[in-house]
Amino acid sequence: MKQAAKTARTGRNELPAYDFSVLRALRKRDGLTIADLHSRSGVSPAVISKLERNRTSAELSTLFSLGRVFGLSATDLIGLAESRTAHRVSETSHTTGGFRFREVRYGNLRALLGEGQAGGRAAKPEIHGDDYEMCWVLEGCVCVTLPEERHVLRAGDCVQFDAVLEHHYEVIEDARMLLIHLKKEKRF
Numbered sequence: 001m002k003q004a005a006k007t008a009r010t011g012r013n014e015l016p017a018y019d020f021s022v023l024r025a026l027r028k029r030d031g032l033t034i035a036d037l038h039s040r041s042g043v044s045p046a047v048i049s050k051l052e053r054n055r056t057s058a059e060l061s062t063l064f065s066l067g068r069v070f071g072l073s074a075t076d077l078i079g080l081a082e083s084r085t086a087h088r089v090s091e092t093s094h095t096t097g098g099f100r101f102r103e104v105r106y107g108n109l110r111a112l113l114g115e116g117q118a119g120g121r122a123a124k125p126e127i128h129g130d131d132y133e134m135c136w137v138l139e140g141c142v143c144v145t146l147p148e149e150r151h152v153l154r155a156g157d158c159v160q161f162d163a164v165l166e167h168h169y170e171v172i173e174d175a176r177m178l179l180i181h182l183k184k185e186k187r188f
Contacts (some may be wrong), residue, residue, distance in 0.1 A: 018081040024052040026070045026080075041065040097122030098171065101179075108183040116142075116171035123168035131181040133163035140175025144168075153177075 027037050034052075038045045043065050050056040051066075058066075060074055067077040093102045098120025101112045110131075116122075135144055136158040144151045144159055146167050151159045161167065163181060 018054075018057070018078065020051040020054055020058065020081045022077075022080045023048065023066060027052075030070065032069075037066070037069060040069045097169075099169070110179075110181040112179040112181075114177050114179060115175070116169075116177075117174050118171055120171040121168065123166075130184050131163040132160060132184060133167070134158060134160040134178075134180040134182070135169070136178045136180075138176040138178060140177075141172040142175045142177055143170045143172055145170070 023037075027034070032040075034045045034048050037043070037048055041048075043062055047056065047058070047062065048066070051058055051062075063074040063077050067074050070077075072080070087106060089104050089106065091102050091104050093100065095101070099114045099116040099122050101114045103110060103112045105111075135142065135153065137153040137155055139155050141152065141154050144153060144161075144167065146161055146165050151157075152172065153159060169177075
């Protein structure tokens with residue numbers, strides 16, 4: 001028999017790395033019994049029951065079969081079951097084109113808190129992939145130039161655009177701003 005679900009350390013407590021009780025929630029949402037899920041997936045009722053109670057871990061092929069019943073891929077099901085623990089990172093910092101940035105990164109998100117003095121200018125302040133970019137001016141005034149448009153942003157103003165577009169920032173008045181790079185969904 002497979003060993004019980006692995007746990008993740010969070011400082012004081014140990015939480016299961018994966019909580020497959022989400023299967024019970026999906027099953028009940030769709031009005032299915034364990035027997036119904038078994039007949040649609042081919043996974044034994046005993047395995048389904050043990051997964052729902054986190055008494056066993058699952059093979060990838062089992063997750064694939066169960067996920068298909070709910071219109072999910074195996075990775076979608078794993079994502080739903082992944083324990084919702086906090087992910088802590090420490091900031092890094094760098095300067096470019098007259099801006100000083102403090103930055104934190106996660107898998108699909110980068111947040112940069114930037115400060116610049118009047119006259120500071122940066123073209124593509126950070127190399128990034130196929131992202132959406134958002135610039136929110138917290139203090140001062142910044143001009144964001146894109147191929148076909150120009151936006152003068154004052155404190156409280158925000159603009160969002162496709163980051164693959166050629167763009168640059170110019171500080172008109174000493175400014176603080178928050179840049180967010182959000183990865184686009186996969187395109188097929």
